[in-house]
Amino acid sequence: MEGKPLTELLSSFRANVESVLLGKRESVDLAIASFIAGGHVLLEDVPGTGKTTLARALSSGISGTFRRIQFTSDLLPQDIIGMHILDADRKSFVFSPGPLFANVVLADEINRSNPRAQSALLEAMSERQVTVDNRTYPLPEPFLVIATQNPYEQHGTYPLPESQLDRFNLRLRLSYPDRDFERQLIRENNLLTMRDGIPASLRPEQMRALRAEVDRVTVHDAIVDYIQRLAAATRAHPAVRLGASPRGAIGLKSTSQALALIEGRDHVTPGDVRRAAVPVLCHRVFPKGEAAGSEAAQAILEEVLSVVPSPL
Amino acid sequence: MTRRFPAREFLWWSLRAHWALALGLLALFTDAARWALLLAAGAWVAGVTMDRADMPRAALSRFGSPIVALFLAAAAADFLFGSRDLLVSLSLLVLGVQSVKFLLPKGSRDGWQLCAVALLEFLAAAAGTDALAFALFAFLFFVASAGAMGALHDQEAEEAGRPPGGYAVPARAAAGVLLAAGVGGFLASAVLFAVIPRLEFRQILERFGRARGVVGFSETITLREVTGIKSDPRVVARVEFPELRPGLLPANLYLRGAVYSRYEDGVWRHGGATPLPVQRAGFQHFVGDAAVPDSTADITLEAADYPALFTYGHPTLIEGAFAPVLSDGEGNLSLARSGHPTLRYRVRFAADLPRRPRIERRTGTEDLAFPEGYEDVRVLAQKIAGSAGTDDERAKRIVRFFVSGFRYTLSDPASSIREFLFRKRAGYCEHFAAGLSLLLRGAGIPSRVAAGYLGGEWNGIGKYLIVRQSDAHAWVEAWIDGRWVTLDATPPSGASSPFKKRMGTIGLYSDWLRQRWDKYVVNYSMRMQADAVKEGVRGIRRTGTAFRFRGWDRVAGNARGAFGWSLLAAFALYLLYRLLRKQRNSAGKGSPSGLPPLPGPYARLVRRLDRNRFRRHPGETLEEALTAAVRSCPDLSGDVDRFLGLYHRDRFGPGPLPQEAREEAFRLANRLKHAVSDPAR
Numbered sequence: 001m002e003g004k005p006l007t008e009l010l011s012s013f014r015a016n017v018e019s020v021l022l023g024k025r026e027s028v029d030l031a032i033a034s035f036i037a038g039g040h041v042l043l044e045d046v047p048g049t050g051k052t053t054l055a056r057a058l059s060s061g062i063s064g065t066f067r068r069i070q071f072t073s074d075l076l077p078q079d080i081i082g083m084h085i086l087d088a089d090r091k092s093f094v095f096s097p098g099p100l101f102a103n104v105v106l107a108d109e110i111n112r113s114n115p116r117a118q119s120a121l122l123e124a125m126s127e128r129q130v131t132v133d134n135r136t137y138p139l140p141e142p143f144l145v146i147a148t149q150n151p152y153e154q155h156g157t158y159p160l161p162e163s164q165l166d167r168f169n170l171r172l173r174l175s176y177p178d179r180d181f182e183r184q185l186i187r188e189n190n191l192l193t194m195r196d197g198i199p200a201s202l203r204p205e206q207m208r209a210l211r212a213e214v215d216r217v218t219v220h221d222a223i224v225d226y227i228q229r230l231a232a233a234t235r236a237h238p239a240v241r242l243g244a245s246p247r248g249a250i251g252l253k254s255t256s257q258a259l260a261l262i263e264g265r266d267h268v269t270p271g272d273v274r275r276a277a278v279p280v281l282c283h284r285v286f287p288k289g290e291a292a293g294s295e296a297a298q299a300i301l302e303e304v305l306s307v308v309p310s311p312l
Numbered sequence: 313m314t315r316r317f318p319a320r321e322f323l324w325w326s327l328r329a330h331w332a333l334a335l336g337l338l339a340l341f342t343d344a345a346r347w348a349l350l351l352a353a354g355a356w357v358a359g360v361t362m363d364r365a366d367m368p369r370a371a372l373s374r375f376g377s378p379i380v381a382l383f384l385a386a387a388a389a390d391f392l393f394g395s396r397d398l399l400v401s402l403s404l405l406v407l408g409v410q411s412v413k414f415l416l417p418k419g420s421r422d423g424w425q426l427c428a429v430a431l432l433e434f435l436a437a438a439a440g441t442d443a444l445a446f447a448l449f450a451f452l453f454f455v456a457s458a459g460a461m462g463a464l465h466d467q468e469a470e471e472a473g474r475p476p477g478g479y480a481v482p483a484r485a486a487a488g489v490l491l492a493a494g495v496g497g498f499l500a501s502a503v504l505f506a507v508i509p510r511l512e513f514r515q516i517l518e519r520f521g522r523a524r525g526v527v528g529f530s531e532t533i534t535l536r537e538v539t540g541i542k543s544d545p546r547v548v549a550r551v552e553f554p555e556l557r558p559g560l561l562p563a564n565l566y567l568r569g570a571v572y573s574r575y576e577d578g579v580w581r582h583g584g585a586t587p588l589p590v591q592r593a594g595f596q597h598f599v600g601d602a603a604v605p606d607s608t609a610d611i612t613l614e615a616a617d618y619p620a621l622f623t624y625g626h627p628t629l630i631e632g633a634f635a636p637v638l639s640d641g642e643g644n645l646s647l648a649r650s651g652h653p654t655l656r657y658r659v660r661f662a663a664d665l666p667r668r669p670r671i672e673r674r675t676g677t678e679d680l681a682f683p684e685g686y687e688d689v690r691v692l693a694q695k696i697a698g699s700a701g702t703d704d705e706r707a708k709r710i711v712r713f714f715v716s717g718f719r720y721t722l723s724d725p726a727s728s729i730r731e732f733l734f735r736k737r738a739g740y741c742e743h744f745a746a747g748l749s750l751l752l753r754g755a756g757i758p759s760r761v762a763a764g765y766l767g768g769e770w771n772g773i774g775k776y777l778i779v780r781q782s783d784a785h786a787w788v789e790a791w792i793d794g795r796w797v798t799l800d801a802t803p804p805s806g807a808s809s810p811f812k813k814r815m816g817t818i819g820l821y822s823d824w825l826r827q828r829w830d831k832y833v834v835n836y837s838m839r840m841q842a843d844a845v846k847e848g849v850r851g852i853r854r855t856g857t858a859f860r861f862r863g864w865d866r867v868a869g870n871a872r873g874a875f876g877w878s879l880l881a882a883f884a885l886y887l888l889y890r891l892l893r894k895q896r897n898s899a900g901k902g903s904p905s906g907l908p909p910l911p912g913p914y915a916r917l918v919r920r921l922d923r924n925r926f927r928r929h930p931g932e933t934l935e936e937a938l939t940a941a942v943r944s945c946p947d948l949s950g951d952v953d954r955f956l957g958l959y960h961r962d963r964f965g966p967g968p969l970p971q972e973a974r975e976e977a978f979r980l981a982n983r984l985k986h987a988v989s990d991p992a993r
Binding site: 220266267269304306307310311 | 910914918928929930931932933934935936960961963964965966
């Protein structure tokens, strides 16, 4: 495994994840792209479509540490990031790290917990460190958050605020599988089957090497210009209250680079940008009178994509 | 709304119409050798007939080059020994080549050559004419050209082994192309005509001394048959009066072409003085300094075979794009060479001269002498005029002599002056003028006969005077009180003459159109451009004041001002439109930057995809459009993948693509372009 080139590792990782999540090739590619680009992923859809399965598959593909936090309404910040406790032997407070101190963190049903617990994630996600009682602790590298939420169940949930949403690089919707794959699913599974037992194919240092590889993918000036025009167009759209942030544009570039790497290219094409645009920007576009990531936001993004001339 | 034009047949017929039209232009508007024209027309008919009958002509094709050589020799011989006219010889050669092309097998190459020949003919016709009719022909010609080129393009496709057949041309676009071709043709010929006179290109091409245009104004005046002239409704001149002394009516003005001072044996001739060029500055000719001008006339002379420059009253200044102007010092003004195309010039003149103390004429007195052998006339003159009173009073007495007992007739005039004065007492203007002049000379008053046109029809639409051949007139100028005074003894029966022709409203409008064409296209000059700008500015200023103080009534009255305003408004609207467009565009759109322009093969592929509606909006990439285009043919997907890889590396890759890879990408782009546009798909 040591001698294998990174691209081969990447394709085996991709094949493994796809074997778990049948018929979701596009979503898997995007999730992996965000993963190797270092962007946090938000999975969103109705229960039972494989959100947790994808999250577990992604995380178990890496041989680093993995933690899972089930978000509930009584979850407190210190349950996530950890706290100082008294060490009776040394008569001093020592830091007891919470479940956030892992390479991959799965935040399940993130919108079920209250804003206090949600915002505990804020610093961790963008700065990759946590601060407890004036002391700052760095998080392990790589550090990735995969969150899931069910947007259709409104009762007893706390929708993520704009600032929190913006920290997720990618929001994916896993819709129902199509007929053939669903038949296969029904045929092959029972209620006890767990489909996330994939072998770990990437070590944390390989993950870091991959991330460096992503950075080396060429982004032509015209592509940068295209990304900028896309982001500017979401802000100028008359039906938009709050458009895509610069962080979103950066995320779009990195995700496009990662997509190009997955395809085995050393340069980004306009097609990569267009593939990544809706998942990366949709949850950052707030239409007037609607929540981010709604159908309206998606329609606005599709309009922007069709109107802004792509470089040829 | 897309309609296919499968009509290859139709297009071929438009090709033939195009050729025939070019021949017709040549025949109507140039002096190309008629028999060569007939030959070409015959070859055209023969070619069409043979095409209809599907006759094989491959065997004939080897005669093509010898026949062309024969025509070359014939043209050279004609130029050297025959007509010695370059235009005729050249047209002989061109028409010979055309005949061969009409008769022998036609590939698309022959077709293109014929198109080129047709264009040559069109240009030759354009150089030889300036008529409005030609500009309308140009319309047809350009429309037919469009069809012809479509047909040839089709033929080329067939010869190259590509499937022939129509193109998917939206009917609206086709109509637009036709309209644009037509308007373009009209404007092109208008510009051509506006430019050519200034270059004096036409004068170079024209043969000198050729009879063209209005005939009938001559070096001499005799009492000949004039019914032909008086019934000739052709227009001689159109005159605008930008400035006219109060009290003068355009219809009462004498448009003088020549004066005849010498009378010999019943014939009036010009005086003996040699015409000399007058002083000039640029295109301003100083033709007289005896008067202070009080009126201005813009005269547009139709093409004529006579070199006379027509003027009113006592001219001081003539402005026109010609040089030199010759003057014999007696009032005869002429161009250096006889025969001219439509000519426009401005005359500043004084309608009358003030009475001056008696100044003896020093020159030309011998021309004004009383002819020998007319003693009975002299006796009559002295009897009528008497010896008492000034020259003015005596001249009036002589004019009054013609009021009673004389009648105007065109059908039964006297055959000589004597018969007119003493026996028959019936004649037309030339009798009256000659008789009056002789009687004045008999009474000792110097006089001469002047010829030209009296009055004309006033066109209220364009505010100008239409002078026709039937307005031709002769009158007398007498030297009284130190100046030439116009005297006219002819009874005013002209108005009721059966030969006076007047136009209806439609006629007036069409004549107005013609006048504008002559004014603004055929004889357009830098000076007129400057004038138009000045007028426009003045008009805007005037309407500006009218808008502020007087309301709209003056705006309506001032067509030029309204035109200026509407131009300004249109420009402002256009600017606003551009501004709005730009604002809408800048909403996140902008223009793609950071990329070199798309190389030709890629650009053509993109255009083809756009045209075939595979790329529906600007946001779509080439990749998406191409994938959509070849979705139905899996055999191409290998090519597409290979091409896209190379294309993306070329356009967005880290470094420049190696030359051979780039060439392969171009090759693939071309192949995919053809695959995409294949109508079978």
